[in-house]
Amino acid sequence: MMAVGEPASTRDAAAETDAEPHRKIIHVDMDAFFASVEQRDNPDLRGKPVAVGGSRERGVVAAASYEARSFGVHSAMASVTARRKCPDLIFVKPRFEIYKEVSQQIREIFAEHTLLIEPLSLDEAYLDVTENLRGLASATAIAEDIRSKIRATTGLTASAGVSYNKFLAKLASDYRKPDGLFVITPRMGASFVETLAVGKFHGVGPVTAAKMNRLGIATGLDLRQQTLAFLQAHFGKSGPYYYAVARGIDHRPVRADRIRKSVGAENTFSSDLTAIDAMRDNLQPIFDKVWRHCEGSGARGSTVTLKVKYADFQLITRSRSVATPVASRATIEAISFALLDALVPFEKGVRLLGVSLSNFRHEAPAAAQLDLDL
Incomplete structure (x- = not known):
């Protein structure tokens, strides 16, 4: 029975979510993963603002500790900007092999509870625990057990969100970070969404959020008041998604066989390159990273893309597709060099x-592991 005084909008959305059996979805997100691993392994970094990646003069921050975040430093920020915001920021070279090892430990903990694991990156994943391997009735209890085991096994903290769909589970995992757990029940879904700024919605980036704001859409409630036709007219194929999630509805399943659409690697240099031979030399480890993923996953792509950023920050990309999937590292190298020349x-x-490979076709089943987003 519906609670007396419950808003009509909430009743309508709850009725829609009741149309299908509720799933139990957990979104687990490690807290400042790369930076936390570095602070764990080096006691001198604990309690200090740390940036993984980049340098004091060049490059981009790959991850920032919570101490650094308090100064406004965040991932994807230019190193020079990060240093300006936090003069005492400590830059640490990334150790991706270590991060992958820790990620695999975390994945093994997930696998104790469910086989339906959809990794999004090294440090986060969706889990469908509707039917779990331990027969536990409560997804909240499973999330608590997972967080506890992650701390005991790795010495790191994770935040988790529990809900009846992926959209809300991800919102919930962000709600009490770091080291938090939050649950959004079916009765809470619509009302929880209506108070959020649209920029907080997963799938709404800064450009889309700005466009929504210009249209008078600032919150989830504003979004829910728009018709499907209006959202399709202004946001195309994303319109139905926005229409649904504004009502707390998301029918996307957790996909254990989720296939990435591209794989790439790039490098920012300590000094600008001007000679073609130096560029060719510096592309070699990038080719290695891209092909290592292809060999490990069995994925074969047919489009190679070269990414070039000039000293004045102008960014260009050049791509070439071939009729059959790229079958060797040498082919990636040859195509990339042709694009560079x-x-x-x-x-x-x-x-x-940077170099990326896309238009994948899988020749063999992907390895059951969290892979690196290069």
Whole structure:
């Protein structure tokens, strides 16, 4: 029976979520993962603002500790900007092999509870525990057990969100970070969403949020008041998604066989490159990373993309597709070099090079592990 005084909008949304059996979804997100691993392994870094990746003069921050975040430092921020915000920021070189090892430990903990695990990156994943391996009735209890085991096994903290769909579970995991757990029940879903700024919605980036704001849509409630036709007219194929999640509805399943659409690697150099031979040399470890993923996952792509960022921060990409999937590292190298040669002569220095492979076809089942988002 519906609670007396419950808003009509909540009743309507609850009725829609009642149309299908409720699933039990957990979203687990490690807290400042890369930076926390570094602080765990180096006691001198504990309690201090740490940035993984970049340097004091160049590059981009890959991860920031919570101490650094308090100064406004965040991932994907240019190192020079991060240092300006936090003069005492400590830059640490990333150790991706260590992060992958820890990630695999975490994945093994997930696998004790369910086989339906959808990794999003090294440090976060969705789990469907509707039918779990331990026969536990409470998804909240499972989330608590997972967080406890992660702390005992790795010495790190994780935040978790529990709800009846993926959209709300992800919102919930952010709600009490770090080291928190939050549950959004079916009765809470619509009312929880209506108070949020649209910029907090997973799937709504800064550009889309700004567009929504210009249309007078600032909160989940504003979004729910729009018709499906209006949202489709302004946001195209994303319109139905926004229409549904504004009502706390998300029918996407947790996909254990989730296939990534591309894999890539890039490097920002300590000094600008001007010679073609130096660029070729610096692309070699990038080719290695891309092909290592392809070998491990069995994925074979047919489009190679070269990414070039110049000294003045101008960014360009050049792509080439082939009729059959790329079958060797040598082919990635040959295509990338051809794309690079087409840019000669270089009228300005190059500060970043990257290579990605897309249009995947899987020749063999992907390995059951969390992989690195290169």
